[in-house]
Amino acid sequence: MSPETITRHEAPGGVRIYRLPIRVFPNLTANVYVVIAGDYAALVDTGSGLGDSDADLRTAFAALRSDWNERLTWTDLRRVIITHAHIDHYGGLTALRSLTDAPIAVHELDRRVLTHHEERFVLARRALAAFLRRAGVSSAKQTILLHLYGWSKNLFRSVDVATTFREGDVIDDLFRVYHAPGHCPGQVCLQIGDVLLSADHVLPQTSIFLPPESITLSTGLDHYLRALRLIDALPDIRLALGGHGAPMDHIHDWIVRIIDAQEQRLEQVRALCREPRTIAELTAALYPGVNGYEELLALQKAGAYVEYLDMRGELTIANLADVDLDEGVAPRYWRG
Known part of the structure; x- marks a missing residue:
């Protein structure tokens, strides 16, 4: 106990x-x-x-x-x-x-x-996979993180x-x-x-x-x-x-x-985005040393901060032309 x-x-x-x-x-x-x-x-x-x-x-x-x-x-x-x-x-x-x-x-x-539950798990996993690609996570790491995401949830009925x-x-x-x-x-x-x-x-x-x-x-x-x-x-x-x-x-x-x-985290993201960064790069700067399931959580938290600032017009995509041409290119956010 x-x-x-x-x-x-x-x-x-x-x-x-x-x-x-x-x-x-x-x-x-x-x-x-x-x-x-x-x-x-x-x-x-x-x-x-x-x-x-x-x-x-x-x-x-x-x-x-x-x-x-x-x-x-x-x-x-x-x-x-x-x-x-x-x-x-x-x-x-x-x-x-x-x-x-x-x-x-x-x-x-x-x-x-x-x-x-089974339906929700499939759709949530798909949405998470799309987020990880958009965040700039490597294909190999995506596979590992998606496996970690599903290890507990697919046991529930x-x-x-x-x-x-x-x-x-x-x-x-x-x-x-x-x-x-x-x-x-x-x-x-x-x-x-x-x-x-x-x-x-x-x-x-x-x-x-x-x-x-x-x-x-x-x-x-x-x-x-x-x-x-x-x-x-x-x-x-x-x-x-x-x-x-x-x-x-x-x-x-x-x-x-x-x-x-x-609010302190948002200020950190603003400061880091003086240079163009992907969500994965922001995660590494905000949460250094995390790995495994903790890294999966950290990526999503960083994504939430970027989303909040982006929706308020505080961030722009520095590599928009590349993102437009290739769906595999991760956006790099900055305050330029």
Whole structure:
């Protein structure tokens, strides 16, 4: 089980929220939440379904009975809510179906990832391949990175979704929904009184993965910053519980840090683009030394920054004539 321990938090009306840290990848832990209100219980996120993730979830769930005196079984769950359709948060649904038939709920923009997973994987992989070519990544490295992208996702199989929700909905008279795209199209934050389940939108860190919208609609920096300001405007949030990491007592302070970090990255890109550079070259300068899956994430983050500046007319393509003549030529962005 994860070396992190289960923590219990309370929301108004006697609502109990348990944070279950689950190992989702070899070097990554994610938080699954069990929310109990009277005889109602819901599971928020499921882990990845990879490696030790399913075993960690079962062990942590059992500990709610043995260590926290909760009379709760898998069959008592009334709802399974997915905060966003990234594998480290929904991949556990496959094993979970043998434990509970609680209906699954997800934002409408992430529904297809769960219900038509194989289709979505093929199309997303194709869009990613086009991005890597456009970024100036070599053919050999493209093959490696696309293999890394698919190694976990092709293990999941589509599941039925009972309910979709959108901005402003209230799930089961308990969870108020705030749509927070950028990191993922259908990502949501869920408010329970003065407690916010902030998913991967607000985390106790300033480095957030943001793919460009050219790969997936409703992602990217513009959506992310707009949604951050939406959450920052919420009154009376006492506690935020993210999809990774420790609880956050001062969500406003974290949002300020995150926005500052994004603005600093944009300034770095502006400075680097005094000379024409491909997205791959920008990635090497922004994130020196990364490799493997971390390099794949870094390329997409760099692409999101370029996209943000390019859409605002701050960048131009220095080698436009070559790009026009040959689709295999990667654009070189600069501030000329």
